[in-house]
Amino acid sequence: MSIDDLLNQPLAPVRDDGFSVHVVRRLRAGEQRMRWVMWSLLAVGFLPVLAVLPFVDMGLQLSPHAVKFLNSQIAPPVAVLFTLFVWKARFSRL
Numbered sequence: 001m002s003i004d005d006l007l008n009q010p011l012a013p014v015r016d017d018g019f020s021v022h023v024v025r026r027l028r029a030g031e032q033r034m035r036w037v038m039w040s041l042l043a044v045g046f047l048p049v050l051a052v053l054p055f056v057d058m059g060l061q062l063s064p065h066a067v068k069f070l071n072s073q074i075a076p077p078v079a080v081l082f083t084l085f086v087w088k089a090r091f092s093r094l
Contacts, residue, residue: 041086
């Protein structure tokens with residue numbers, strides 16, 4: 001009997017006692033949690049924009065230090081690192 005013949009034989013059925021159903025339910029619950037976290041993070045990230053919009057017409061004045069920081073090369077990487085830190089802490093518990 002060759003290796004090809006052995007590999008072509010069907011395997012005997014294996015009882016999983018609901019293991020597959022449990023795994024699928026757990027995956028779906030994890031995806032649902034991730035979906036909620038993603039939408040929550042988007043909402044939290046967009047809330048400051050909504051909070052500032054009414055003041056735009058009043059001529060919102062930022063301090064020179066805030067303007068210098070926001071226009072620097074360091075502000076976007078700091079925001080990305082903060083976001084990754086928050087996400088890592090949240091998703092490491094899944």
